[in-house]
Amino acid sequence: MNKKWSLCDAGFDYNVVAVFGSQSTGKSTLLNRLFGTKFDVMDEHQRQQTTRGIWADRGVDMNVLILDVEGTDGRERGENQDFERKSALFSLAVSEVLIVNMWENMVGLYNGANMGLLKTVLEVNLQLFGGNRENKTLLYFVIRDHVSPTPLENLAGTLHSDLERIWASVNKPSELQNARLTDYFDLKFTSLPHKLLQPENFEREALELRSQFTDRRSKEYVFKPSYKRRVPADGFPHYAEAVWDKVVSNKDLDLPTQQELLAQYRCDEIAQAALVPFRKAIDEMRPLVQEGDIVPDLGQVSQQARDTAIEMFDSQAARYHKEVYRKKREAFVQLLDGELHAVFVNQVKNALALATEKFANESHKRLEEAAAAETEYSFGEVVGKVRRHVTESFRMIVNELVIPGGSWTFGSELKQLETTLDATTAKLRLAxxxxxxxxxxxxxxxxxxxxxxxxxxxxxxxxxxxxxxxxxxxxxxxxxxxxxxxxxxxxxxxxxxxxxxxxxxxxxxxxxxxxxxxxVADQMVLLKLRNALEDKFRYDEAGLPRVWKPSDDIDSQFAVARESAQSLLPMFSKIVVSNDCVVRRPGYFAPNFELDRSLVLISGARLRELGKRFGREADALYLEAKRAMVSTQNH
Ligand code: GDP
Ligand code: MG
Incomplete structure (x- = not known):
């Protein structure tokens, strides 16, 4: 707090007021009327710009510190906006009363009345100082050049609902979601006559307004205790500096300049337009790929569509704000590549499936042919040849999709192919x-x-x-x-x-x-026994057929032959394997194979049944032989 203002000893007995509003709306003029200050006023004839900055002065004969914000003309945008935002936020943060100054014909105009700026300021104010509801701020709307017959109440009503709307759209920290405008601000509205058209009225009403800032007994006195920051006068400079630092370092206030906003808007529009032909080209191929096809020129066509889209974007967007353009271009290319990559990955997947299938089928076919030819062939050679062929085709499909500027390679898919072919080879080998x-x-x-x-x-x-x-x-x-x-x-x-x-x-x-x-099936074994019996009974040792004489002992001969044939049956029933046989070696058979079980050819029950059946057949044979002999005798 400047010595010359001699407010240092005022303790808490001082007030702070600031002004907010577009340039050249008579702010300085008003402050000078209200507080007797001598802030620079733009020369009516030369329309010279006053110096930018926040100007502070003490009201004449009063303990009031007045902050006059001097920005630049509204026609100049860009970095000046940054200063406007910061100075407005600073004013709002430190002052008890913020005079919001505007022309009557700006009421209801979002831009004209600086409502956009107000929104930003309210938003950041809430973020930076939102936890503190102890002291409210009075937003005192002063409507200048009130010449229309519209009553003040109506103008005030419009402003009030604008403010509520702004407040509703303000981004609030989560813990302050339900905060109301009136938790932080009181609102007050007044208007002044046209300074040039009704100079006397203007002066008179300005004087009346002045009393609201000076006359503590007035019903309209604006400096209510509830607005007071708990900062003693001698601490105010330090306090103001701290607030300013906080405001300056706040990134949320570094909002895009008009140029940047325009660039963002236009770049988006241009990107959207450039996307249309690009998508049209890709949409023709996508369904084919999704159905499992391999589109031959997918990479080439895509690259062309991509190049065209980027060219289209560049040719129009490059003239806008460089940094915005650069970022938007990056995002645009990323978008294109994202869409392409999805289709490409699909195509590669199809190629992978095709290569695997072709490898399996072709190898199988060639191995069968080779095996059928009955000549020597090498499995490795046959399969290797097919493998080289399908890998080469796969690589060609994949390489076609690697386009300049694109950020993808298909290394992992190539590895995947190798793995799949290895697995298939293992299967083929087993087959x-x-x-x-x-x-x-x-x-x-x-x-x-x-x-x-x-x-x-x-x-x-x-x-x-x-x-x-x-x-x-x-x-x-x-x-x-x-x-x-x-x-x-x-x-x-x-x-x-x-x-x-x-x-x-x-x-x-x-x-x-x-x-x-x-x-040793039933009929077979019976046949064998019968053959053995007949051999022994019907033929002699020399293999000649016997001719029975009456003196022959046919019964005992038959009994011997029958005995000998019958003895074969148990021999057929079980395989006899010596102990040194190769099949007795441990680990000869596959695990779980039971050799002993496999040795039994005819089970006990079947053996007995076969014995009986053979007995009956032998009996028949015997009877037949007997009959034959009797008939010979009778001749
Ligand atoms: P500031 O930039 O907002 O501080 O505006 P100034 O106080 O410097 O005034 C800008 C110009 O508007 C000057 O030429 C003033 O004479 C003129 N002016 C000041 N008050 C009024 C007013 O109430 N009505 C009109 N029409 N002009 C005014
Ligand atoms: Mg001024």
Whole structure:
């Protein structure tokens, strides 16, 4: 507080008043009338601009500090607006009474009456000083050049509802959502006659108005105790400085300048327009891609649409505020790329699916062909060739989508393809091995089938060792062939190799058992027994048919033959495997395979039933032989 104002000793006995309003609306003139001050007034003839700043003075013969805000003419915008906002906020924050000065013809005009500025000021005031409801501020609207017949009450009503509307639209901190305008402000309205048209009335009413600021006994006295900031006069300079610092450092007041606002608005408009042809181009391709197609020129067409859109934007937007343009362009390109990327990702996904499918199908086909050709082939070579081919096609599709300026690569998708192809290769390898196993088993089964038929048709005590020997040989051959397959299919894991060997062993053994079971099916086994019986009974040791003479002991001969045939039945019922046989080796079969169970070919009950049936057949044979002999005798 300046010494010359000699207010330092006033303690709390002083008031602060400030003025708010557009330039050249007679603010300084009014203050000088009300407080006897000598603030600069714009020269009526030269219309010279007064110096910018917040001017302070003491009212003549009164303990009132008056702040006159001198901005620039409303025609000049930009950084001056910044000063207007800051100075207005400062005035509002420190003064008990804020005179809001405006022409009558500005009432109801949002821009003309500086209502926009008022909104910002109220908003930031609430943010910065909103917690403090202890001292209200009086907003004293002084309507200048009141020449129309509209009564003051009507003008006041308009202003009042404008203010409420502004207040409702003010962004309030969450804890102050329900704060009302009247929690912070009292409102008062007055008007003055036209200074030039009615100079006497003007002076008279200005004088009356003055008394409201000077006459403590007046009913209209404006400085109510409730407006008072709890700052003693000698602390006021420090207080004002602190408020000013806070106001200046507040970012919310750094609102965009008019130029920036215009640039934002126009850039948005231009971007919207440029988006239209861009989207049209992309929308033609998007549904195809979404259906799983691969659109051949997607990248190229997109790039063209993107370039055109950016060119369109640049050609019009570049003339606006540089920084705004730069940011808007960045956002615009990001928007374009976001839309493109979504479509591209879809296309890459389709390409990935296509490559995987093609790889699986084509490899499968070629492996089958190679296997069918019965010539040597390498699994790795066959599959590798297909893999190179599909990978190349995938890369071409993906590379087409990498467009200059675009911020994406498809590295992870390429990796994903590799992973998928690896998995498919593993599956193909298994299928390949299964195919090889099946083929080996077929060959082995044929060999074993012939051997078994031969042996079982001429059964003797060595029959099982002959069969098992044959099995071991076949098994060895199949193992050798499988080793070749394993190497060929590049199965390097020992565990996997052992797995395939066990699978082969188990399969071969199961095939053996199958063939044997077929050979000992009811009719087959009965046939074998009957053949054995007839061989023994009807033919002699030299293999010649017997001709029975009456002296022959047909009964005992028959009994011997029957006995010998019957003894084969238990031999057929179970496979006999010696202890040193390869199938007894631990880990020979796949886990869970039970060798002993597989050895039984004919169960006990079936064995007894077959024994009975054979007995009956033998009886019939015997009777037939007898009858034949009797008839021979009769001739
Ligand atoms: P400020 O920029 O708001 O402080 O305005 P000034 O007080 O400097 O006045 C600007 C111009 O308006 C000067 O030429 C004044 O003579 C003139 N003026 C002041 N008061 C009034 C008024 O009530 N009515 C009219 N029509 N002109 C005024
Ligand atoms: Mg002025």
């Amino acid at each position: 390949e091995m299964d195919r090889a196993l099946a083929k080996l088993r077929r060959t082995a089964k044929d060999t074993l089938g012939e051997l078994i038929e031969d042996v079982l048709n001429n059964p003797d005590a060595q029959m099982w060792s002959k069969i098992i020997e044959g099995f071991e040989t076949t098994n060895r051959d199949a193992e050798d062939a499988l080793q070749v397959r394993i190497t060929n299919a590049e199965i390097t894991s020992e565990e996997a190799q052992v797995g395939f060997l066990r699978k082969l062993h188990t399969g071969l053994w199961e095939d053996l058992v199958d063939v044997l079971k077929e050979e």
